[in-house]
Structures are given as C-alpha cells and as structure tokens.
Amino acid sequence: MIRLTRPVLDDVEARAVRDVLATGMLVQGEQVQGFENDVATWLSAHSRAGGAVHTVAVANGTAALELCLLAAGVGPADEVLVPAVTWPSPGNAVAIHGAIPVLVDVELDTFNIDSLRIHEHVTSRTTAVIAIDQFGVPADAPALRRALGSLTIIEDAACALGSSLGEVACGLLGDLGTYSFHPRKVITTGEGGMVITRDVRHAEAVRALRNHGQTSPGVFAGAGPNERMTEIQGAIGRVQMTRLEQILSSRRAMADEMRRAVRLHWQQAPAGARVNHQTLGFVLPEPSHGTRAAARAAVVAALRSDGIEAGALSHGLHRLPQFARLTVNSERHFPVADLVADGGIAVPLHPGMTATDVAVVIDGLRRHAAWAIGRSVTVP
Numbered sequence: 001m002i003r004l005t006r007p008v009l010d011d012v013e014a015r016a017v018r019d020v021l022a023t024g025m026l027v028q029g030e031q032v033q034g035f036e037n038d039v040a041t042w043l044s045a046h047s048r049a050g051g052a053v054h055t056v057a058v059a060n061g062t063a064a065l066e067l068c069l070l071a072a073g074v075g076p077a078d079e080v081l082v083p084a085v086t087w088p089s090p091g092n093a094v095a096i097h098g099a100i101p102v103l104v105d106v107e108l109d110t111f112n113i114d115s116l117r118i119h120e121h122v123t124s125r126t127t128a129v130i131a132i133d134q135f136g137v138p139a140d141a142p143a144l145r146r147a148l149g150s151l152t153i154i155e156d157a158a159c160a161l162g163s164s165l166g167e168v169a170c171g172l173l174g175d176l177g178t179y180s181f182h183p184r185k186v187i188t189t190g191e192g193g194m195v196i197t198r199d200v201r202h203a204e205a206v207r208a209l210r211n212h213g214q215t216s217p218g219v220f221a222g223a224g225p226n227e228r229m230t231e232i233q234g235a236i237g238r239v240q241m242t243r244l245e246q247i248l249s250s251r252r253a254m255a256d257e258m259r260r261a262v263r264l265h266w267q268q269a270p271a272g273a274r275v276n277h278q279t280l281g282f283v284l285p286e287p288s289h290g291t292r293a294a295a296r297a298a299v300v301a302a303l304r305s306d307g308i309e310a311g312a313l314s315h316g317l318h319r320l321p322q323f324a325r326l327t328v329n330s331e332r333h334f335p336v337a338d339l340v341a342d343g344g345i346a347v348p349l350h351p352g353m354t355a356t357d358v359a360v361v362i363d364g365l366r367r368h369a370a371w372a373i374g375r376s377v378t379v380p
Contacts, residue, residue: 001304001307001308002309002348002353002360003280003309003350003352004309004347005184005348005349006350006352007090007183007187007350008187008240008243008247008351008352009236010240013235013320016031016239017232017235020232023222024242025311025336026230026232029234030231031232031234031235031238032228032231032236032295034233034238035057035189035229035235035350036055036056036232036242038225039161039179039196040053040055043196045057046106046169047167047169047172047341048166049169049198050167051198052198052200053196053308054099054196054198054200054202055194056195056196056207056226057192057193057194057233057234058206058229059226059229060182060192061158061182062180063227064158064180065093065130065154066225066268067206067210067227067244068176068178068195068228069093069094069128069154070097070204070224071176071202071209072176072204074097074152075097076098076099077098077125077126079099079100079102079123079125079328080094080100080102081102081113081118081121081122081125081126081129082094082103082104082317083106083130083317083335084103084105084317084334085134085314086314086315087185087314087315088316088320088322090132090156091103091317091320091322094128094130095322100122100125100328102329103317103323103328103332104117104118104121105334105335106134107112108228108339108377108379109267109268110133110134110139110267110269111134111135111138111314112134112137112138112140113129113132114336115139116146116188119140119147119200121325122148125138125320126151127151127152128150128154129148129154130154131154132200133156133158133163133175134154134159134267134277134314135159135280135314136160136162136163136164136170136276137140137267137273137275138160138163138164138165138270138275140165140270140316141153141155141165142166142173147196148305152174152175152228153175154177155170155171155174155176155177156176156178156256157170157171157173157196157232158178158180158182159276159279160179161185161186161276162244162247162248162276163275163276163353164273165270165272165274166272167272169195174346175300176199177195177207177293178193179193179196180192180376181233184278184279185208185278186244186247187237187241187244188236188240189229189236189237189240190233190236191223192229193229200208202338208221208222208226209224209227210225210227210228211224211226212225214339218367222276232323241299246351249279250349250351251276251278252275252276252277254274254277254349254353255349257358258349258358258361259280262361262362262366262369263368263373263374264365264371264372265282265285266282267280267281267282273322274295278348279345280347280348280349281313281344281346282345282347283313283344284293284343284345284372284377285375285376285377285378287371287379292342293343295325296312296321296344297322299372301363302367302368306368307360308360308361308364309346309348310347311345311346312346313340313345314340314341314344315336316337316340316341317337318334333348335379339379343377345369347361347365358363
C-alpha cells in the first residue's frame with residue numbers, strides 16, 4: 001500500500017531520543033529551547049518581514065491554538081470567525097473557552113476562508129479570526145487584514161511550515177501563528193506544536209500560560225494549563241529541522257509532477273504563494289449520476305483496491321453537532337464547504353515515495369477518476 005503520508009524518521013532521531021533519556025531531563029529544557037531557536041532562525045532566514053521572531057513550543061497544535069486565544073484575550077460570548085472546512089480543532093478551541101465559533105464558507109480554489117465575504121460575518125462581538133493555511137496553502141492574510149481592520153488574526157499554520165505568501169513565511173502572516181508537529185505534518189515530533197509571533201507581549205503571555213501561568217519558577221502571574229513540550233519531542237524536532245529543506249523539495253517536485261499529469265480540480269494557491277504541499281488534494285465535479293459523496297467513495301475505494309491509500313480531504317464543521325446547533329451557523333448555508341466535504345480527495349504524497357509510487361498514483365487517478373479529468377467544479 002502506498003501510504004497517504006509517512007514521517008521521515010531514522011536512526012538520527014533515535015539517537016537524539018537516547019541522548020535525552022541519558023540526561024534524565026525530560027521536560028522543557030535545552031532541547032525544547034534549541035528547537036524553538038532552530039525554528040525562529042529558519043523563519044528569519046526565509047521571511048522578508050522584519051523584526052524578531054518569537055517561538056514558543058507547546059504540547060500539540062491544538063494547545064497552540066488555545067493558548068493563542070487566551071493570549072489574545074478571547075473570552076466567553078466573544079465571536080471568533082473560523083473556516084467551515086477544516087479538522088475540528090480550531091472550532092473546538094474556540095468553543096471550549098466559552099466563545100462562539102462563527103463559521104465562514106471557503107473559497108472554491110484555495111479551500112481557505114473566503115476573504116471577500118468575511119466582513120459579512122463581523123459583529124460587535126467579533127474579536128478574532130482563525131485563518132487556516134489549508135493543507136499548506138497560505139490564507140490571504142493581507143485581504144483579511146483589509147476586511148477586518150484591527151481584529152486579531154490567529155494564523156493556523158499547522159500544515160504550513162515551509163509555505164509562504166509574498167515572501168512572508170506562514171506562521172508570521174497574522175498577529176499570532178501556530179504550527180503542528182503531528183506525524184501527518186511536514187516535520188514531526190510525534191505530537192507537539194508551536195506558537196509564532198513578532199509581538200513580544202504575546203510571546204511572554206504564551207510562555208507563562210503553557211507552564212501553569214508561571215513567569216519564572218515559582219512566580220505565578222495567573223491561571224494557566226500545563227501545555228509544555230517534552231525534551232524528547234524537542235530533540236526529535238531539532239533533527240527534523242535539519243531535514244526540512246530536503247523534505248520541502250521532495251514534496252514540491254512530486255506534487256508538481258502529479259498535478260501536471262492529471263488535470264483534476266487540484267487545490268490552488270493565491271498569487272505570490274509558495275506551498276509546501278503538506279496534503280495533495282482535489283475536488284470531484286458533480287457526477288452525471290448519483291451524489292458527489294457516493295462518487296468520492298467509489299473513487300477512493302478503487303484507488304485503495306490498487307494499493308493507493310486515498311481518503312476524504314476534510315470535514316465540514318457546519319455538519320458537526322457542536323457547531324451546527326449554534327443559531328449563527330444553523331441558519332446559514334455553506335455551498336463551497338459542502339463541495340469540499342463531499343467531493344474532496346487526498347492522495348499519497350510524502351518523501352518516502354519512489355518514482356514508481358508516483359507513477360502508480362498517476363495511473364490510478366487516470367483510470368479511476370477518468371470521468372472527472374478536465375471537468376470544472378462549480379458551486380450549485
């Protein structure tokens with residue numbers, strides 16, 4: 001089976017873990033600080049935007065979002081704009097803090113939050129937007145800023161380490177940014193996440209919050225959770241950062257080859273973007289018979305029968321009970337989110353794939369999605 005994704009790990013990471021175990025220091029020490037520094041250094045070298053980059057490693061990507069919301073002062077009954085297509089984490093992070101996730105439909109080509117219509121959802125209670133770089137494709141942060149003015153932009157760059165927009169690295173496009181280091185991401189620490197910002201006040205707030213609210217050992221500025229990263233994760237992350245450029249190059253080359261070879265409705269990027277291709281996905285057009293969801297199930301099953309681990313692309317949050325029951329969401333329609341949720345397909349893409357694997361995926365798409373090739377996708 002050609003796996004949908006697979007992390008790049010070998011004996012170097014194993015040695016790094018053994019070295020940490022030998023020290024007996026297992027939580028938030030030199031390795032975590034080193035990992036933070038490595039990411040900050042890489043971002044500074046690969047981003048045109050000036051100013052210091054502050055990075056704060058945390059337990060996972062969802063924790064990073066929760067800490068950003070706290071640092072931004074989002075509280076009960078505040079409204080936070082969230083794309084209607086995504087893994088549930090951003091909406092859940094808003095909801096569990098007592099705020100209201102207000103869903104916004106996405107763009108047909110980028111699958112990102114619709115920056116042209118987002119102003120329609122702003123009310124006097126709106127305090128922030130979570131702008132997701134969907135599957136590594138940068139959200140149009142400049143357009144969001146024009147539409148939202150001074151409202152806080154939290155960039156969920158969980159999938160977007162290595163992507164950029166206008167020569168500004170993803171993670172630095174908003175007021176606060178987040179990365180995830182889950183095994184499906186471009187680099188991994190097993191679990192793990194990071195908050196990225198140029199605002200030292202936000203950075204200091206997140207550093208305290210992740211460690212029980214401590215500003216220094218034994219000095220508590222307020223209540224905070226335990227969202228620290230382990231030294232084991234930090235050590236793995238430092239090794240992974242040495243592989244980042246090679247991983248990005250491999251992903252881009254394979255994605256370009258597959259996209260050129262098969263003319264499907266692949267996810268697109270805004271002008272001036274450079275994409276890491278964390279996930280390679282497309283949306284099926286409307287089939288001549290049956291539903292889009294049924295057609296997607298048939299294509300995925302056929303690909304899997306040929307040893308290609310394809311799968312559904314993402315979730316429509318407007319269909320999940322914790323968001324659908326909110327009046328602000330239940331009274332609206334999300335036509336593009338429906339298209340992506342029903343017809344989106346992710347296909348294998350990772351550096352462990354061989355040239356033969358890429359050829360197999362291309363051949364499988366040509367045979368099993370032949371009816372969709374060359375056809376446009378339109379909103380009903």
